């Protein structure tokens with residue numbers, strides 16, 4: 061879900077991001093034969109990181125990082141840094157597409173077509189959105205192929221051939237049309253009914269809709285793309301369910317998702333509430349992670365759940381959205397005064413204004429990139445610490461950080477991390493784990509540790 065999410069509107073961008081924000085890594089796939097970006101799949105605890113009286117946090121961290129072969133590190137650095145430029149290119153392409161639609165009056169033409177088909181306003185809005193989504197999808201398609209297919213294959217992160225990939229793109233277009241259709245029709249309805257205060261009500265509805273989609277996605281949207289099945293391996297599920305119970309999570313079942321259908325990335329999540337509560341591991345994690353690593357990752361995901369990150373995240377994004385809508389209201393009025401006639405847009409209640417909304421929203425989100433990343437990264441750090449505590453697997457956690465380093469730069473500079481990272485860097489995660497290990501080795505309870513620390517009782 062890359063370019064298009066920015067394309068059609070700020071809200072959908074938020075909706076699509078929300079789904080990803082919860083997972084330690086985004087769900088995408090890996091075949092039996094590991095691609096050439098794969099980090100060493102069996103990670104041992106290096107001698108410098110073994111518990112003992114001479115344990116040193118920095119030495120242990122560096123010993124873990126040294127397990128990554130230089131050429132693998134160069135490759136994942138290149139992949140991740142390329143992502144910085146993609147943020148800029150996606151933004152610029154989005155701006156150009158919006159300006160084309162407005163200045164060539166294609167947007168006005170699409171509205172006119174919708175008005176010829178029906179007199180019923182909400183249906184007009186929906187038809188306009190369908191035209192808009194199809195047209196912008198076609199315009200940015202070369203970039204979508206590069207970003208979502210060619211580049212992913214080049215770095216060994218994708219597992220789909222072009223046909224199935226295209227099929228997934230088509231499905232996400234349909235999902236975007238349904239979800240985008242619902243929220244766009246509602247928002248334009250609000251704008252037309254409440255032309256002065258629409259931005260307040262619009263923001264509230266947008267935030268509520270976003271939360272709603274986040275809630276239904278694991279049950280109704282993810283299965284459109286992947287198969288989710290109960291995991292029946294007690295060796296894996298029993299320790300996870302024990303950890304869940306120890307953390308007050310009432311889940312009864314563990315599921316697996318066949319993320320390897322699309323990518324090699326490892327991921328997991330805890331989702332739902334009450335009876336829909338479920339723990340889901342992706343098959344890449346199951347196949348490649350050691351038991352300690354799986355527990356560390358599940359501890360992290362349980363952290364998101366126990367720490368109510370869905371709710372605090374909704375509040376943070378709510379603030380971002382309310383401010384965004386206020387700026388949007390001002391930006392729309394100002395722009396339409398300047399160029400509204402030229403673009404043949406009648407006002408903010410006219411659906412033909414949508415490319416301008418997208419343009420202003422993408423400027424807002426582009427500028428806010430470091431702020432949004434920092435909000436998410438802060439929660440991820442909280443989940444990291446919760447997960448290490450809950451699982452008591454600092455080495456498993458370090459191993460997971462290295463596996464996730466297949467598509468993330470391990471050791472960024474501080475400014476780089478602040479701007480671009482939506483998770484703590486691998487370096488910082490391993491350092492956190494080793495710090496925890498140094499200060500809590502007594503808790504780990506292995507005979508060697510107890511002996512080493514002289515804590516016999």
Ligand SMILES: [Zn+2]
Nearest residue numbers: 082083084443
């Ligand atoms: Zn996370």
